[in-house]
Amino acid sequence: DADVTQTPRNRITKTGKRIMLECSQTKGHDRMYWYRQDPGLGLRLIYYSFDVKDINKGEISDGYSVSRQAQAKFSLSLESAIPNQTALYFCAVLKGTGELFFGEGSRLTVL
């Protein structure tokens, strides 16, 4: 399958700290995504990338930045974490069949 790996799986940090969530995939898919899940709000798109030189904002990009270091790697950064960024974060790739394949998620808690 698409084999999407997210690290860390769980992270607790304090307000104002810089945090990076990493995502890697092994199948060479061009398109990668970062979503955020909150209770009662579903999954919301933060950023997406069509290839290394193509980065696009999603619906809730404020407070986040991304880096596509290579085709296989797409990192999400919170430059100065705040409590309302406490959420479950998912990386995903777009498979050739058209569906998104998600990683197992990174749970971030900002105190």
Add this chain to the structure above:
Amino acid sequence: DQQVKQNSPSLSVQEGRISILNCDYTNSMFDYFLWYKKYPAEGPTFLISISSIKDKNEDGRFTVFLNKSAKHLSLHIVPSQPGDSAVYFCAACHNFGNEKLTFGTGTRLTIIP
């Protein structure tokens, strides 16, 4: 502005009976719809999809129905099994394969043995 809505946060169904999960959308540009299933501590997994040129798509125990005039779709699971207990997300996009899925808020389905 929630363009994809799942108005039932939770649903309980007896094992063996039919589960019906509903989804409404407001954006008339959406032309492809998907259902994802999510277990705790796992990422969402693709379940079934339907193009706007169809009104029904079936895959084993799962059938998705699309009513374009009502901007409504539903997922039917029959017969329901305990392993179907999960959160189900409806998603929609314009131009299939064009990346930007808009997700609903999810419905937690519990199958009662």
